[in-house]
Amino acid sequence: MRDDVSALLGDELNIEPFEIETTVKSDRCCEWNATNYHAALLCLLNIFLFADQNLLAPNLTEIANEFGLSPVERDRKLGGDIALAFFAVGAASSLFFGYLGDSVNRIIALACVVFAGELACLCTYWVTTYNQLIALRALTGISIGGSVPLVYSLFGDMYGNSNRGLITSLAGVAMGFGVGMGQIIAGLTSPWRIPFLIIPPPAFIVAVLLVTTTTEPKRGVQEEVLSDESGKADFHYAEKINAHKLKRLLQSPSFMLLLAQGLPGSLPWGTMIVYFNDFLSQELGFTVQQSTLIVLCYGIGIIVGQLSSGYLVDSWFRHHKKLIALFIGSCTILGAVPVIFLLYLPRKELWVYCITCLPSGAIAGVSGAAIRTLLLNITVPETRGTAFALLNVVDDIGRGLGPFFVSLIIQALPDNRREALVLSMSGWLVCGMFLMSLAFTLERDVYKAEEHTLEAYLAKSGLLGDRLRTRILQNGEENLVME
Secondary structure, eight states, X not given: OHHHHHHHHHHHHTSOOOOOOSSOOOOOTTSOSHHHHHHHHHHHHHHHHHHGGGSSGGGHHHHHHHTTOOHHHIIIIIIIIHHHHHHHHHHHHHHHHHHHHTTSOHHHHHHHHHHHHHHHHHHGGGOOSHHHHHHHHHXXXXXXXXXXXXXXXXXXXXXXXXXXXXXXXXXXXXXXXXXXHHHHHHHHSSSTTTHHHHSHHHHHHHHHHHHHHOOOOOTTTTOGGGHHHHTSTTOOOOOOOXXXXXXXXXXXXXXXXXXXHHHHHHHHHHHIIIIIHHHHHHTSOOOHHHHHHHHHHHHHHHHHHHHHHHHHHHHHTTTXXXXXXXXXXXXXXXXHHHHHHHHHSOSOOHHHHHHHHHHHHXXXXXXXXXXXXXXXXXXXXXXXXXXXXXXXXXXXXXXXXXXXXXXXXXXXXXXXXXXXXXXXXXXHHHHHHHHHHGGGTHHHHHHHHHHHHHHHHHHHHTOOOHHHHHHHHHTSXXXXXXX
């Protein structure tokens, strides 16, 4: 189809037909340059922002004792209510900054997000009441919620299709590493307030470096269908998000499947983040340090899974899109099995849990990077911030409702904490089925995104007359009709 477009342009403009390159003119992730320096700062920022997310989990019981909470109140207020408030504010922040990021300078917007959320995190050190704690933890959600759509929108304009899987997997690893690092710091330091002084300052420094040493990449510069134009000095992709483009985004079957999987897929993650560490220490009798080590092994497995997933998506995307959907869906379903096994396993030696958590995390970690890469590739540049905002909102709802849902079960059945955690794992079954359904829609939606991008750029640039635009649309696969 791309060669047909080139030939049509040649006919219309009386120039020799050109061939759009099949290799993306993109900075390779293994070469050190300005683009990869920028990406490294964004990944480093992810580490420090996501370290905030789990700072309470290793010490729920200690915090509950300080604020005079019973064991049931501990799970509901510290586990459920705070998580719900954190992700609710994060969801609102994601929507606002995601939509804003499709129209304004994303570097400046990202710096504002960082300072707003991390100041709230820093102030948590001085709380004296539970109400102060929940308010500041909720405000900390601004940084995580607002940063996700901005960071991934930037990645979409920094790397092309052949490298997006790797960079999104590295960003996912940075998020997971940050969550694990925060949990380790919280588990190894005492009292529980100290981590809130340690985490924010590095995030402030990285935000300042982003503003002072990097520039926002041009939108659309890494789109494969624009590769012949994007290398020109005067290249300018001027498209902005509007209501029509938002409607078109919501009509994409693949996008709606990715949104649908977010809620059930995030329920288990939210539960694991909040309760797994405390379950190991309270129900199974491990020390906080030992429980943290087990969770760390699970996190290492997730890193392996995400990196493998990123490599496979880059390798398979051009010719095996259906295989990607089937693979990540299957891994998501299977990811619940070893976790349930661990929850019901009678108390064993520490090394048994550590070894079991490694492959368990690897299987569960496969889908994260793949989902974000697919979302980049089925959206046009001017809607990516909004697309990631909507996905992040759904994920936040799942991560927030997961602990809240479990806390309600625990409150109703105080002796069934294990069963409540196991029930939340069923979300991965539903999530996996949605992901496997992408096999029927993915290829078509990637093609449509490319066509929308090309048609919009040529029309705005004055290179495409009404007659030629009609001819291109008529030559699309299966006579796709542009709105």
